[in-house]
Every structure is written in structure tokens, then in C-alpha cells.
Amino acid sequence: MITSILEYLESSASRYPDKTAFADLDATCTFEELRLRARRVGTALAEHFAPRNPVPVFMEKSVDTIGMFMGAVYAGCFYVLLDTKQPAARISQILDILDSNVIVTSSKYQKDLEKLEFKGTILLTEELEKTPEDSFVLKSIRDQALDTDPLYGIFTSGSTGVPKGVVVGHRSVIDFIDCFTELFHITGEDVMGNQAPWDFDVSVKDIYSGLKTGATVQIIPKQYFSIPKNLLDFLVEREVTTIVWAVSAMCIISTLNGFTYKVPDKIKKVLFSGEVMPIKHLNIWRKYLPDTMFVNIYGPTEITCNCTYYIVDRDFEPGDVLPMGKAFPNEKVFLLDEEDHLVTEKRINGEICVAGSALALGYYRNPEQTKKAFVQNPLNDRYLEPIYRTGDLAFYNENGELCFATRKDFQIKHMGHRIELGEIETAMDKLPEIRRSLCIYDQAKNKIVAFYEGDIDRKQLSRSLVKYVPNFMVPNVFVQVDTMPLTKNGKIDRKELTARYQEGR
CATH class of the missing domain: 2.30.38.10 (Luciferase; Domain 3)
Structure with missing residues (x-):
């Protein structure tokens, strides 16, 4: 029984030393190259971080980034990706929670880092990778490690306006990935087409399925999801066999009739999560990939990716409810x-x-x-x-x-992300022009609706909010009101606002 995900990497490096482990548009690395790079980085990070502490990685997903992740693990720590495109205010909140005065980044992100006004120590990947490996240090760290030690942290939206850092341990990932790869027959012959950002837990299935089985992970550029032709060309050229995507990413192709341009017919496994899959879109995918296994998977970040799965075994019509299925074995x-x-x-x-x-x-x-x-x-x-x-x-x-x-409450699933509406309201309240605000979710139209009192027009409000929340949390509809209706208890009357919106839409 393995106790560290590093055993995934080391086993694959032993079996497939020269096989591509990760590839992006600009770089590739083999399993052995990744192992050696991670050990050097781990040696360097051990000088700055005590075991079981967070290592903030201020980068975008890439071959270089996976080297930093695994380096953090060799140092006995857990990694937390800080998306360089997130608002500076949100990243500063996360750094405050992590209580870290050290950030790992690359020289290519230094301009983005300047926006944070970070006063601590900055470690550059280019320098970390030059550090000679110290096998004695790495062994002593490994000897003291437990399978319950934290592996990664992912920050989700918090109802109080403060992000919550979900910390997941090695044992949880090992138990999940062992089941996941076996159930869906993911092997070293597969090529994973990574869609999800690496601060979103859908990506955990790509990263660790690849490390465990020896499958290659092809990192799809984010911008390709705005250009279906480029996306489909990538899937075909990189010979992708397995995709584990958010529902909204799949719907981009089906909405824009992407399959009439090209069908990536080497894809044999499609797993989707994050939102309810619209049957119309599922049926388009199944029409063009009739021999592919489609799997609906469900679960929040707090339970290591997913807890239920349903392998689509029959036809569904629009209006049918697609099952969540049954629990994973663990x-x-x-x-x-x-x-x-x-x-x-x-x-x-x-x-x-x-x-x-x-x-x-x-x-x-x-x-x-x-x-x-x-x-x-x-x-x-x-x-x-x-x-x-x-x-x-x-x-x-x-x-x-x-x-x-x-x-059950006002936490929603929107564009593949789990969002607390209260965090958006807190961000709106930071704007001096806003007096009061309240958000609801129009599930039928998949829109976040924000009501507000204040002297600011909708366009300016939208532009101002981007300073505090990611784009996917900016409301789709803004409704200006003179005064908020109140219940007899003095609270904003959510039902009344919802009724007004429904009457006027």
C-alpha cells in the first residue's frame, strides 16, 4: 500500500522514463525529467518551508508548474496554486490565510506579481531548478511523512466574503485515484486532455491519473476554449483519448457546432462534472462519438473531486434527469x-x-x-x-x-465553479457607490442576478467588480433598485426581489 503520491511519479518514471508525462504548447517533460526536476526543486524549497506547510505557487498551469507542485511535495509540503489572473485583492486574502511570506513564481509572471505589492521572499523557478539535489535531506523528510499529510490546497468561495482553503491529503487522493483509474480503465496508453485550471479540483483527476498510470497529460491552453477550431485541432493533433472536463467546456463545442469542423475520434472516455449536463448537449456529443464512454461525475472539492459516478447506459431526451449514479468504492x-x-x-x-x-x-x-x-x-x-x-x-x-x-442554500454551481453568492455581495459592498446589494441565481438561464442600491451604471459596476472577484463571479444581470424591499424581520426580501426579476425578464 503506497503512502505518498510521489510513489506514483517514481513508479511511472521507472516504467516509462522517456515517455512524455506533461506537455503544453511550449514545453514537454518526461516522467524521469519530472522526477529529477522535482527533487532539485524539493531540495531548494526545504530551505524555506518546514514540512506540512503551504507553498504558494503564483503561476499558470504548465510543464514548469507541475515541477513546482511535485517539488513542494518532495519538500514535505503542500502546494497552493495562485492564478495570476485572479484579482490582486483576492490573492492577497489567500496569502493572508496561508500566512506565508514566500511565493514561488517564474520570471515571466513578475509583472503580475508586482500588482500584489508582495513584500516577502520571491523564489524563481529558474533558480530553484538549478539547485543540486540533496538526497539525504529528501530522505529525512520522506521518513517523517504520513499518508495523512496535506498534498494540495484549493480555495473555494466563502459565504462571508473570505475564501475557504480546502486542504486535501495524500491518502484521500490515493484512495480516490486508485478507484478512478480502475473504474474508467485509464492506462499508460491514454492521453489526457487537461481542460481545468489547476486551482480547480477537476484538474486533480488529470494530474494524478497521469502520474499513476503513465498516461500523458496534454495541457490545453485556456484561450482555445474560445476558439473551437483550435481546440479541436489540438485534440486531434495531440491524439487525446480521455477528457475530464467541466460541463460548460463541453457545451462550448456543441453550442458552436464544432463537430461539423472536425471530430476528435480517438477520444474514448468523456467524463464531465461541475454543473448539470444539458441533455441536448450530451446527445450531440454522443452522436458524433458513438463508441465513447460518457460518465457523469459529481462531488465537491471537500471530498477529493467526486463521490458519485454514472456511466451513461441509455438514451435521454431533453427534460430527463441524468442520474448521478452511485458512490465510488472508497x-x-x-x-x-x-x-x-x-x-x-x-x-x-x-x-x-x-x-x-x-x-x-x-x-x-x-x-x-x-x-x-x-x-x-x-x-x-x-x-x-x-x-x-x-x-x-x-x-x-x-x-x-x-x-x-x-x-440547499445560496451556494451555486456556475460556469463549472462553486460560488457563494455572499462573496459577490461582499465585493459589491466594497464599491463606494453601492449602498446595499443582494444576488440570486436564475438556474433556468444559468445567470447570476445582482440587485443593488447605488448611483453607478451597470457597465461601470461590472468593470469595478473585476478588481475583487474572478470573471466567472461577475453577475450576468444587474438590476438597480431605489430601495431594497424588507421582510417583517428587517431583512432584504429575497423572495420579493426574485418575483420582480421573474416578472420583468
């Missing part, structure tokens, strides 16, 4: 009602709860939120059994298959 998934009773009846909604070794280690330096989300299983009064309450509602259909219903 996880237990069940529904609880509002009184914490187990839901087993068909067509009755319950909150999706997850137990098992895939649970995250909690939210970094945030014990209050950790205690709220990771709780004792109310069905078990015999021994400690932590579960994660997802806040999502689901039900069992007539076939006994689990199906997604909706969010």
Missing part, C-alpha cells in the same frame, strides 16, 4: 432529511452527505467553518465517523439511481 454517499433521518424513499429530496477516506482535512486555518461542514454522522452514535454535508439536495429516481435536485 466513499459512502447517503441522503439526510432536515431532521437528520436517512432518506431512502424514491422522489424525496435529502441532503447529500459523504463519508470515507476521501474527505478533506478541513479548511486551512478556519476551524469554525471546518466544524460546520465536517461533522459526526448523526446516524452513528457508536464511534467517530466524520461526514461532509454538501449542501446539495438529491433524490432517488424510479430505478433507484441518485439524481441531483438543487442547492
Whole structure:
């Protein structure tokens, strides 16, 4: 039984030393090159970071970035990717939470880094990679490592306006990826077409499936998802066989009739998550790739990527509900009602709860939120059994298959990202022209709607918000109101605003 994901890398480097492990538009690296680079970087990072501490990596996804990730792991630490295109204010919030005075970056991102006004130590990848490997240091770190040690941190949106850092350990990733690659027959013969940003947990399946099996990971440039021809050319030229994409990424191709230009017919496995897959779009994909396995996978960051899967085994029509399927072998998934009773009846909604070794280690330096989300299983009064309450509602259909219903609260899934509407409201409140704000989600049209009191026009408001939140969190619709309607308790009347919007849309 392996105890560190480094054993994935080392095993693949031993079996396929000269095989391409990762490739982007500008560079490639073999498994052995990645192993040697990571050990040098790990030696250098060990001088700046104590084990089990976060290593902030201020870069975009690339061959160079995976070297920094694995270097952080060799140093006994866990990596946190800071997207260079995120607003400076948000990155500063994350750095405050990490409490780190060291950032790892490349010289190509130094102009972006200047916007942060970071006062700490900056370590450049170009210098880290020149450090001679110290096998004694690396061995001593490895000897003290545990399989429960943290591997990576991913920051999700927080309802209080402060991002939450989900920390996931080696054991959780190992248990998940071992099941994932076996269930979907991912092997060293596969080529993974990486769509997801590396600060989004969909990417974990690409990175670690590749490292475990010896599959090559082809890193697709973000801009190609705005140019379907380039995207399809890439998939064909790089001979991609497996894609693990957000639903919204798949819909780009089907919306713009991309398959009439070219069909990447070497793709044999398509796994999708992040949002409810529209049946119309799924059917387009299945029409052009009739011999491909399609899999609907579900799960939040807090349970290591996914907890349920459904291999599409029949035809669906628009309006049908695509099942979530069943739990991965290393996880237990069940529904609880509002009184914490187990839901087993068909067509009755319950909150999706997850137990098992895939649970995250909690939210970094945030014990209050950790205690709220990771709780004792109310069905078990015999021994400690932590579960994660997802806040999502689901039900069992007539076939006994689990199906997604909706969010329990105001946390939403939008453009493949999990978003707390409260964080957008907090960002709007930072603008001096805004007096009050409230956001709702129009699920039918997949739009974030923001109501506000204030003297600012919609275009200026949209431009101003980009300083505080990523583009995918900027509302699609802005509605200016003279005064917010209030309930008898003095709270903004969300139902009244929703009704006004629905009447006027």
C-alpha cells in the first residue's frame, strides 16, 4: 500500500522514463525529467518551508508548474496554486490565510506579481531548478511523512466574503485515484486532455491519473476554449483519448457546432462534472462519438473531486434527469432529511452527505467553518465517523439511481465553479457607490442576478467588480433598485426581489 503520491511519479518514471508525462504548447517533460526536476526543486524549497506547510505557487498551469507542485511535495509540503489572473485583492486574502511570506513564481509572471505589492521572499523557478539535489535531506523528510499529510490546497468561495482553503491529503487522493483509474480503465496508453485550471479540483483527476498510470497529460491552453477550431485541432493533433472536463467546456463545442469542423475520434472516455449536463448537449456529443464512454461525475472539492459516478447506459431526451449514479468504492454517499433521518424513499429530496477516506482535512486555518461542514454522522452514535454535508439536495429516481435536485442554500454551481453568492455581495459592498446589494441565481438561464442600491451604471459596476472577484463571479444581470424591499424581520426580501426579476425578464 503506497503512502505518498510521489510513489506514483517514481513508479511511472521507472516504467516509462522517456515517455512524455506533461506537455503544453511550449514545453514537454518526461516522467524521469519530472522526477529529477522535482527533487532539485524539493531540495531548494526545504530551505524555506518546514514540512506540512503551504507553498504558494503564483503561476499558470504548465510543464514548469507541475515541477513546482511535485517539488513542494518532495519538500514535505503542500502546494497552493495562485492564478495570476485572479484579482490582486483576492490573492492577497489567500496569502493572508496561508500566512506565508514566500511565493514561488517564474520570471515571466513578475509583472503580475508586482500588482500584489508582495513584500516577502520571491523564489524563481529558474533558480530553484538549478539547485543540486540533496538526497539525504529528501530522505529525512520522506521518513517523517504520513499518508495523512496535506498534498494540495484549493480555495473555494466563502459565504462571508473570505475564501475557504480546502486542504486535501495524500491518502484521500490515493484512495480516490486508485478507484478512478480502475473504474474508467485509464492506462499508460491514454492521453489526457487537461481542460481545468489547476486551482480547480477537476484538474486533480488529470494530474494524478497521469502520474499513476503513465498516461500523458496534454495541457490545453485556456484561450482555445474560445476558439473551437483550435481546440479541436489540438485534440486531434495531440491524439487525446480521455477528457475530464467541466460541463460548460463541453457545451462550448456543441453550442458552436464544432463537430461539423472536425471530430476528435480517438477520444474514448468523456467524463464531465461541475454543473448539470444539458441533455441536448450530451446527445450531440454522443452522436458524433458513438463508441465513447460518457460518465457523469459529481462531488465537491471537500471530498477529493467526486463521490458519485454514472456511466451513461441509455438514451435521454431533453427534460430527463441524468442520474448521478452511485458512490465510488472508497466513499459512502447517503441522503439526510432536515431532521437528520436517512432518506431512502424514491422522489424525496435529502441532503447529500459523504463519508470515507476521501474527505478533506478541513479548511486551512478556519476551524469554525471546518466544524460546520465536517461533522459526526448523526446516524452513528457508536464511534467517530466524520461526514461532509454538501449542501446539495438529491433524490432517488424510479430505478433507484441518485439524481441531483438543487442547492440547499445560496451556494451555486456556475460556469463549472462553486460560488457563494455572499462573496459577490461582499465585493459589491466594497464599491463606494453601492449602498446595499443582494444576488440570486436564475438556474433556468444559468445567470447570476445582482440587485443593488447605488448611483453607478451597470457597465461601470461590472468593470469595478473585476478588481475583487474572478470573471466567472461577475453577475450576468444587474438590476438597480431605489430601495431594497424588507421582510417583517428587517431583512432584504429575497423572495420579493426574485418575483420582480421573474416578472420583468
